[in-house]
Ligand code: FES
């Protein structure tokens with residue numbers, strides 16, 4: 001079957017790949033580009049473990065075709081930390097134990113970062129609804145919500 | 160029995176909250192989970208599954224699939240062991256597992272594996288899977304526990320019942336449990352009020368976010384490598400070897416990072432299939448379940464039908480209690496009915512008590528453990544009846560529980576006398592908590608429940624190797640399912656007297672340690688923790704010996720203090736403390752590598768109790784329940800890393816909320832699972848839940864050097880009942896069936912007045 005040639009930007013780097021028309025963006029990231037940070041929890045858009053941003057919009061990469069990445073700017077969990085420095089959200093997630101198994105964490109970090117870029121001062125309810133598309137089975141969300149709220153406060157103070 | 164060397168205070172590391180060692184990997188996407196591994200030349204596997212609840216497999220035609228481009232291997236049951244044999248009850252568990260992994264003559268449930276294929280890409284494998292033609296002869300099926308016990312129910316597998324099952328029961332009833340003591344008749348006669356009620360709970364799934372995944376390599380020479388997400392890789396090694404007629408030691412299994420398990424990853428599903436495909440194709444094969452496969456074919460918990468009867472005096476004294484617990488665990492023996500029965504009345508000191516359990520087979524997937532298997536359902540039934548009695552007799556729910564509470568020396572409902580336990584302490588802490596005295600708003604109800612879990616020890620091996628620079632490498636064999644590497648490193652650092660950061664804890668493969676039982680039974684911090692402490696003490700003994708040799712004094716004249724060997728006793732003489740790093744720097748020349756070990760089966764896992772308080776509101780128009788406040792009080796024995804203990808409390812409560820309010824396996828009349836997606840099987844999302852408050856009670860477990868009790872499972876025991884009590888009190892009508900989804904609540908409200 002003939003493959004599609006795609007040129008896109010991922011975490012700031014230009015990337016080219018060939019993909020089957022049926023392959024999702026998540027398949028491409030994980031199986032063609034070696035970016036296994038995004039996880040497949042469901043493949044049906046229900047768990048958020050595969051969250052990435054496409055031109056700053058939060059999407060489930062399992063619901064997007066690889067071919068649709070042409071000309072887009074894609075950001076994944078691998079791009080959140082800059083060189084040696086963790087993003088304040090990443091630091092706070094470790095400090096607060098906002099992860100137990102950590103399989104939901106990449107998606108939740110991508111989603112939370114996207115929220116704070118839009119709304120630096122969210123209420124608890126806003127955080128809970130923004131993250132309602134990201135399932136976590138381990139934590140009961142308590143420590144995740146606290147980590148996001150406190151990071152937001154810290155980032156507001158720092159700016 | 161208390162360990163003579165139990166340490167309960169003066170800790171430097173234990174009780175602090177350091178960052179976990181795998182934290183950076185997990186927040187940067189670097190951590191490698193089951194599906195994140197690849198191998199050169201790797202193929203992808205896909206599994207063909209039965210669309211029928213019960214069907215004879217007439218014929219499997221693989222020729223079309225085999226002829227497709229990129230297809231390298233197809234396997235069916237013929238490619239697995241022929242020496243594993245069926246047997247009655249749990250004695251046939253190896254055969255049951257084989258039968259579940261790949262169907263033999265009959266597909267026993269919707270989703271049962273019947274064949275598998277490996278091809279050069281995931282898409283090619285999926286296409287080939289669809290080209291495998293299976294001819295079925297559909298058979299009558301049954302998915303409900305009560306119907307499966309009825310006379311006219313189709314027989315799932317004849318001659319499976321154990322001899323203990325009472326004469327005359329349907330062949331689907333395969334195991335039986337009976338325990339208790341006293342004289343029920345006399346006990347009920349003494350009661351001022353007897354409440355009797357029937358309860359039903361639906362099957363729920365553990366709902367880990369990471370689907371089962373593995374990468375297998377197996378050659379014709381019988382040597383293999385397996386990478387998989389599992390709670391116990393030694394068990395995977397043992398079972399896969401048996402199912403494929405391999406020598407156990409020739410298969411090396413490495414546990415990946417694990418994206419949740421909660422009991423559901425304590426067995427094998429796809430691993431033997433991937434190995435069989437690899438052996439046939441002579442290439443590495445990766446198999447990853449889809450979410451719908453996870454729901455249809457990996458183990459949910461048992462569903463239940465239960466009858467509870469409890470008698471109480473006006474002053475709150477329970478005079479007698481009895482329960483009948485029917486659990487279906489799918490098309491195989493193994494529903495945790497004995498745990499259900501034994502946990503049911505465990506919190507109470509009862510003179511007269513009886514519990515009976517039935518293990519029933521149906522055409523559903525083989526159940527797997529789910530966090531304190533069986534206990535949450537039992538607590539739901541029993542604690543609901545206690546709440547009802549308290550309401551009717553106008554008694555305080557915590558005082559009543561305190562009045563009847565099990566304590567050290569009282570006889571457990573299932574037989575033994577309790578050692579030191581912390582139920583009373585959790586009840587007292589709950590009573591003192593501001594949540595318990597906060598006035599309820601109109602429309603709200605409050606619910607209380609206790610919960611109990613045994614906890615477990617199990618085979619454990621740990622080794623701790625010191626490096627020349629004075630740091631330590633700790634090798635454990637229990638997959639880290641919730642931050643346990645941090646706790647292990649803390650305990651090692653505590654004993655060695657070195658900084659936490661100087662200990663690197665790794666979960667090693669099956670070639671690197673002796674057998675380690677699965678990370679289950681809340682055993683990890685208890686058993687691997689105990690093993691870590693003992694291994695560190697073994698290393699310390701060797702360190703002291705090196706110092707003694709250097710000083711020319713007897714070994715027993717040296718003790719370990721703050722990370723240094725120091726002379727001790729009248730004849731030791733004067734020597735400066737010798738720090739660990741100074742000893743290890745010279746160890747090559749003073750006797751060689753210093754390694755501490757522990758290999759044993761610790762037996763002192765202390766049981767654990769919890770008390771939960773819940774406030775809930777019921778929307779009378781829509782039937783929707785909101786949980787407005789939640790407090791978990793639980794005995795941890797000793798919290799090594801309190802943040803992760805809180806996390807276990809909160810996670811168990813959240814799963815319990817899902818089980819109580821939403822989650823259920825829904826089967827159609829055709830016996831097919833109707834809701835095999837996260838959209839339709841709805842686990843709690845962030846906007847469904849409140850913050851979950853926690854209180855850590857510490858009543859030291861006499862069986863652990865620091866007093867640790869397992870904490871992972873007990874946290875899911877009280878929520879079903881606590882929420883049911885809150886909802887019943889808010890709605891003014893007793894809810895006796897889970898989940899308390901809006902339609903069920905509306906139905907219950909409709910029958911009220
Ligand atoms: S994998 Fe994309 S939403 Fe679950």
Ligand code: FES
Pocket residue numbers: 098099100101102103104105135136137138139368418419
């Ligand atoms: S930490 Fe395990 S799913 Fe969120």
